[in-house]
Amino acid sequence: MQLVRLTALLLLLSSSVFAAPLDKPLTDPAQEARAMAIGGELRCVVCQSESINDSQADMARDMRQLVRDKISSGWNDAQIIDYIRARYGDFILLRPPFQANTYILWLCPVLLLSFSGVGVWLFFRRKEKNL
Amino acid sequence: MKSWLSFLPLALFALLLGGFVIALHHSHQPKFAQHVGDPVPVTNLPLIGASGANFATSDWQGRVYIINFFASWCVPCRAESEQLLHLAELRVPMVGVAYKDKMEAAMRFLSREGNPFLAVAQDADGRAGIDWGITGVPETFVIDQQGIIRFHLVGVLTDDIITDELEPLLRELK
Numbered sequence: 001m002q003l004v005r006l007t008a009l010l011l012l013l014s015s016s017v018f019a020a021p022l023d024k025p026l027t028d029p030a031q032e033a034r035a036m037a038i039g040g041e042l043r044c045v046v047c048q049s050e051s052i053n054d055s056q057a058d059m060a061r062d063m064r065q066l067v068r069d070k071i072s073s074g075w076n077d078a079q080i081i082d083y084i085r086a087r088y089g090d091f092i093l094l095r096p097p098f099q100a101n102t103y104i105l106w107l108c109p110v111l112l113l114s115f116s117g118v119g120v121w122l123f124f125r126r127k128e129k130n131l
Numbered sequence: 132m133k134s135w136l137s138f139l140p141l142a143l144f145a146l147l148l149g150g151f152v153i154a155l156h157h158s159h160q161p162k163f164a165q166h167v168g169d170p171v172p173v174t175n176l177p178l179i180g181a182s183g184a185n186f187a188t189s190d191w192q193g194r195v196y197i198i199n200f201f202a203s204w205c206v207p208c209r210a211e212s213e214q215l216l217h218l219a220e221l222r223v224p225m226v227g228v229a230y231k232d233k234m235e236a237a238m239r240f241l242s243r244e245g246n247p248f249l250a251v252a253q254d255a256d257g258r259a260g261i262d263w264g265i266t267g268v269p270e271t272f273v274i275d276q277q278g279i280i281r282f283h284l285v286g287v288l289t290d291d292i293i294t295d296e297l298e299p300l301l302r303e304l305k
Contacts, residue, residue, distance in 0.1 A: 045164060045266040058231075059266065062257050087172075087264040091163045119140075 023061060026068050035068045038077055042067075042084060043094050051094055164264045166283045171274045172262040176252035179234045186226060186252035191274070195304045197225040198272040199248070199288075200260060202232045203240035205268045211288040212244035218293055219247035223273075223301050227251040230260050230268050273297070275304050 026032040036053060042063060044055035052060040052067075063084070070080045085092055096102045174188045199215060201208040219225055227248035229237035234253055241251065254260055263272070266285060273282035282300055284292065 048163070059257075062261065066258070066261060084261075087261060088164045089264075 021061070023064055024068070026072065031071050032068075034077065035064065035071055038067050038071075038080055039064055041081065041094055043092050045088065045092070164266050164285070166264055166272070166280045169280050171272075171278045171280055172259075172264075174252075174259050174262065176228065176254055176259055179229065179238060179251045179253050181250070186228075186250055188274075188278070191226075192278055193276050195223055195276055195301070196274055197223055198228060198263075198274065199225060200228045200230045200254075200263070200265055200268050200270045201237075201240075202230045202268050203236040204232065205230075207287050208240075208269045209244060211269055212247075214288040214290055214293060215247040216245050217290065218288065218297065221298065221301055224249045228259065229253045230265070231255065231257045273300060273304070 026035060039053040040051050042052045044050045044052050044057055044060040044063075046057035046059050047055045050060075052063040054060075066084070067080055070083065075083075081093070090097055090099075090102075096105055098106055171188050174186070176186050178184045178186050197218065215225070225248050227237075227241070227246075227250070229251060231254065232240075237251065237253065241248070252259075260268075263270075269287060271282070271284040271288055272280055275281045281304065282297065
């Protein structure tokens with residue numbers, strides 16, 4: 001039993017020793033949930049395929065804290081995202097916005113599938129005609 | 132049935148492939164968070180070594196100046212210390228921003244590496260860095276008399292960048 005306690009203590013200590021400054025979650029769970037929701041939409045500028053929620057980078061932690069601070073100040077979600085987007089551009093959004101320069105990006109899968117669908121349909125129609 | 136139609140899927144694929152190759156090639160120059168053409172972010176930070184005084188972008192309106200974000204804990208920042216001193220020789224005022232750094236550590240770093248800066252401001256919590264849209268340190272900016280960012284370098288300054296890009300730009304702005 002003593003050994004179990006000792007091991008548990010050691011494991012607990014070892015994980016926290018090298019931690020960077022920790023996040024300070026908002027005390028209001030609804031607000032913290034908003035912070036996490038917004039964070040999930042924002043790209044980490046250092047580890048660019050991760051959201052700021054998932055990234056271990058210091059910058060990501062700073063961004064998470066920034067989001068929380070703005071929520072505490074009474075900003076709504078759109079204001080917070082616009083604030084960060086004004087400073088980092090559209091690429092900060094993990095989901096690309098649907099706008100003129102991304103129509104092709106968004107519509108490409110649908111268009112390609114449609115064309116292939118039409119192509120397949122025509123192919124089988126021709127086959128039927130030849131029978 | 133025209134036989135060339137059967138080449139259409141292949142042709143489309145080749146087009147797409149070409150498109151992707153070009154796009155991937157361009158992605159080596161990250162356009163992400165590039166701020167050339169943007170107005171200078173309104174900034175007001177305490178100056179290190181001048182208690183009570185601040186660095187404010189509003190005070191610098193109408194002047195050409197260089198901003199360099201650095202930190203004593205930033206290893207690549209040491210690689211550009213010589214280049215920053217070269218840049219200082221061009222006689223354009225340089226303001227250093229110690230990003231998420233302690234005052235003493237920043238000043239110790241500068242006394243060791245050489246101090247090219249007219250003034251050193253402290254961005255203790257990194258919020259000014261976010262306002263400038265930086266993604267790390269070092270980053271270097273040139274601001275013109277209209278308060279527009281005319282040069283933005285993400286990463287280490289090299290002598291080639293000074294010669295090829297900064298010298299012509301600064302000459303043009305004067």
